[in-house]
Amino acid sequence: MMAKKHRIDANDSMVHEILGNVWGSPFRIVFTAVLMLLVLFPLYWLFSSAFKIRAEYLANPPLLIPHVFTMENIKTVLSMNGLGRQFMNSMIVSLSSTAISLLFGSMAAYSLVRGKFSNLTRQIFGLWFMIQKMYPAIATAIPIYLVMRKLQLIDTLPALIIMNTSFNLPLVIWLMMGFFAQVPIEMEESARIDGCHFLSRFFYVVFPVTKSGIVAAGILAFVGAWNEFLFAVILSINKSKTLPVVIAGFITDKGLDWGPMAATSLISLLPVLVLVYLCQKQFVEGLAMGAVKG
């Protein structure tokens, strides 16, 4: 284990030494500085606008550093009709769809990797799930809208949970297939010889050793559902609005309410920020894995 870690570090510094200095170190310093400034400045602006008073977020010329720090915007949006409810809507939709897609998706992935299928069956389903990951969501917007209207599910949370699960399933399947394929087959063989059948092998043998994969897929699914906008705006009128719909609403309804708008964006960013930084390693691993396999 130590030896392995050492090798990775050596590799890392090797790559860093060569690639960071392809154009010399002044270039590296300037590029990195400009990049970080460009990335961080808008985030600073979001943060500072959320705590500016109205006169200052509408000031012309704009104020780089606010003179007055206020919690007014945060208070306004929190007391605003229903932001608590909309926050809970987002939470319920994201958590439920993540849970369902993790369960069903990893079952499907396990079955495709280790189940008893002919190669053709495996390929057909593999292809289907891959296409599912690529095709534009807008393609099914109208049929889904019509069916949800018929089922009287417009403006309800189940409609959003169903749709987000549908978007997340292919992603979870794709990632988990990669993680399950890494589980040594001998481990399962010996469990099988001991009389441990498919279902218990999945839950007791394979699931525990792919924990970090589950976490990776779970974070990606949660972030995706938390930020999903297209179907949230199509399928909600009022009661089932999620945070992205509220944020977009600031544009159409109240042109220049930058302060409350920034405050709402900040509130919506916080949960995913905490989640991603708590499990940063798995998040990055999941991202990389999804792309490399894709």
Add this chain to the structure above:
Amino acid sequence: MNGTEIRKGNRGRGERLWSWLFLLPTILFLGFTALLPLLYSLYLSLFQYKINLPNAVPKFIGIGNYLRMLQDKNLGVSVGNTVLFAVVSVSLELVLGLLAAMMLCGTKRIYRIFTSLLLIPMIMAPVAIGTLFRMMLDGSTGIINYLLHFVGVPQMNWLSNPKTAMPAVIFVNVWQLIPWVCIITMAGLKSLPQDALEAARVDGAKNRHIFFQIVLPMISPLLIIVLMLRFVDAFKVFDTIYTMTNGGPGNATEMLPNYIYKQGLKFFDAGYTAALAMAFVFSMTIVSFLFLRWRKAVEERVL
């Protein structure tokens, strides 16, 4: 047949049954929420159907909706816009993202901190990014105009000027996705085999040489995948466009998803929307297929 073989046979059948049972929830779920709606779209695309009228009855018009697409000038404009947007923003993202990965791919603590900070644009809601930049690009109170006036750029209404709106939405897309390209390519760079690089260094090859002759060919299959995922994704851009310009001014930033959305949920023209959606899915499938073949060709050349 002896006892063990019978048991084995039973177990094989059991395994097969369980395999299907594990796949079943997903088949049902995706079947009802993705595959059937797609087929329903295909069916609807052959009808004229206005869904805002309460008692509207779909009227069969064959390929009428598809013929209408050929004469739809606004559709032509959105296709052109989408292609321009995708090509320019994805090229910038790929080059700058790879550069960022090379520069930040280090063991020093500071690089790891920078890399973590890069994650933020990636996890922020795209609508929040759109509204944030709408605020920053605002003609009178926007910070971007203010900062640019120091370097002599005249004040302007970035998002309501047809000439600057497209560069502005491209800039925002690049800002949003450089981090993603950077994280993915960095993972690729870190998994390069050390021996090849070591050997080149021992032979006295220059850094630049190692990058262009060894590293770049080795990561090119990954770069093609990144290119494909980004390209397909750029065609699906919706949230940031919807919040920043909603396709305007005029149709200067009208992109396909936004156009399809408007046909369906503003003009309630379900048949035409479905036809547009089908054509969109079809072209995306072709594009992905071409990219996958390209990667295969490159991989064969590299390996």
